[in-house]
Amino acid sequence: xxxxxxxxxxxxxxxxxxxxxxxxxxxxxxxxxxxxxxxxxxxxxxxxxxxxxxxxxxxxxxxxxxxxxxxxxxxxxxxxxxxxxxxxxxxxxxxxxxxxxxxxxxxxxxxxxxxxxxxxxxxxxxxxxxxxxxxxxxxxxxxxxxxxxxxxxxxxxxxxxxxxxxxxxxxxxxxxxxxxxxxxxxxxxxxxxxxxxxxxxxxxxxxxxxxxxxxxxxxxxxxxxxxxxxxxxxxxxxxxxxxxxxxxxxxxxxxxxxxxxxxxxxxxxxxxxxxxxxxxxxxxxxxxxxxxxxxxxxxxxxxxxxxxxxxxxxxxxxxxxxxxxxxxxxxxxxxxxxxxxxxxxxxxxxxxxxxxxxxxxxxxxxxxxxxxxxxxxxxxxxxxxxxxxxxxxxxxxxxxxxxxxxxxxxxxxxxxxxxxxxxxxxxxxxxxxxxxxxxxxxxxxxxxxxxxxxxxxxxxxxxxxxxxxxxxxxxxxxxxxxxxxxxxxxxxxxxxxxxx
Numbered sequence: 001x002x003x004x005x006x007x008x009x010x011x012x013x014x015x016x017x018x019x020x021x022x023x024x025x026x027x028x029x030x031x032x033x034x035x036x037x038x039x040x041x042x043x044x045x046x047x048x049x050x051x052x053x054x055x056x057x058x059x060x061x062x063x064x065x066x067x068x069x070x071x072x073x074x075x076x077x078x079x080x081x082x083x084x085x086x087x088x089x090x091x092x093x094x095x096x097x098x099x100x101x102x103x104x105x106x107x108x109x110x111x112x113x114x115x116x117x118x119x120x121x122x123x124x125x126x127x128x129x130x131x132x133x134x135x136x137x138x139x140x141x142x143x144x145x146x147x148x149x150x151x152x153x154x155x156x157x158x159x160x161x162x163x164x165x166x167x168x169x170x171x172x173x174x175x176x177x178x179x180x181x182x183x184x185x186x187x188x189x190x191x192x193x194x195x196x197x198x199x200x201x202x203x204x205x206x207x208x209x210x211x212x213x214x215x216x217x218x219x220x221x222x223x224x225x226x227x228x229x230x231x232x233x234x235x236x237x238x239x240x241x242x243x244x245x246x247x248x249x250x251x252x253x254x255x256x257x258x259x260x261x262x263x264x265x266x267x268x269x270x271x272x273x274x275x276x277x278x279x280x281x282x283x284x285x286x287x288x289x290x291x292x293x294x295x296x297x298x299x300x301x302x303x304x305x306x307x308x309x310x311x312x313x314x315x316x317x318x319x320x321x322x323x324x325x326x327x328x329x330x331x332x333x334x335x336x337x338x339x340x341x342x343x344x345x346x347x348x349x350x351x352x353x354x355x356x357x358x359x360x361x362x363x364x365x366x367x368x369x370x371x372x373x374x375x376x377x378x379x380x381x382x383x384x385x386x387x388x389x390x391x392x393x394x395x396x397x398x399x400x401x402x403x404x405x406x407x408x409x410x411x412x413x414x415x416x417x418x419x420x421x422x423x424x425x426x427x428x429x430x431x432x433x434x435x436x437x438x439x440x441x442x443x444x445x446x447x448x449x450x451x452x453x454x455x456x457x458x459x460x461x462x463x464x465x466x467x468x469x470x471x472x473x474x475x476x477x478x479x480x481x482x483x484x485x486x487x488x489x490x491x492x493x494x495x496x497x498x499x500x
Contacts, residue, residue, distance in 0.1 A: 009189040027192040028185045031097040031331040032366040038198030040184040051208040053341040055147035055174040058205035063144040063172040071121025093322040097330040110162035121170040130494040135488030144172025151232040157183035163468040171477040176208045187349025219352040236462045258388045261448040262295040262409040265424035266363030276422040277447035287392030291449040293419040303398035331367040341391035347384040410438045413465040417448040417461030
């Protein structure tokens, strides 16, 4: 199976798979079996330097390419990803562990952002500004920023890179990608697909891939003044370190970090809809999304009903090989992730939580667990619930009034995604008001997980404050320039200042 996938994706003879790289090699591990899939060569400081030099040289050509032409090349990249959607999605499932429909859906997300970026290539608009001085024209325009660095996490090894790379490319930037060492094969396959198109279109160095250890490549990358922007996805701890290193050189950061996302269920909610929304949010990707639902805050009149419905639904979750039809939850990414889940559940019990279902290691090869629901006694605080455990643990709280529920939701360090299920216009509008959710994403009658590419993605507080993908997030990849043209014979100064 692995060999067939790699052959279909055209990377069986790839240089990175043919032996150790200058920085050695790393094994790609299948989390369903904990057996190696393939060995991937690593970069060292010297090969990193070559990649940056190529990105710099290409940038000088790429920025001079008209934006619609840049968009045409991105369109062709989107078509190439379409052609490889199924095998690339299967490779995501094999290497990361998410079920096949999610793996394919992730590649579809990369295709969608390519389509979005094609349209964007003709909409990099600036403003016309009224000047207070006669015979002066004032306007604003946007220019390419430069080679940008993109650091991605294991849980979305294709989509998050594409969010950055496709938008950055139409903005006129070149892209240097450092993927997670947990999913190196997927990055090799993705990069091979897009580089083949870029090379055919005369821009072979538009995208650079550097796979290396943090102390060799990562630290060099975030300190590199030649990369004006670092876009990093990962833990809050990692984000703080990246932010400090980039700020030290006065560079720019785009951070998409952890989430501790809650769903509020009002007494008038459609319970069936709410259960479905919470179920996918909590169990999808085995709880390894930054938007995974980690807390359920239900009104006291419906909390017991919601909990019992979810316990029944959890009993129907098919856990197993993510590539098998009918599987709804695959493995956690590693043995360490399993152990972290067990430790979190141990703390939850010590702090007064009751495990209603799940939370067990499955006695089989791979990193399989049963998703857990932890009920919190009314009025009880649970410190562990304020930490993000990257695993399928759902903490169930209850509340009496909506203001308290919103306060509970906001009472964590992270601020990524949030949701409310209600039939009340007043409740939903309060939730979406300045007094409501403090998250970057706030949904009504749908869960916390599953964002569309048209909206800017990201969050507040310890989530980092960055925005990727849709809306006007393209501005992060460009530099703003204000221009004033004097077409008169005089030289009036602004604010009525006279000099001379």
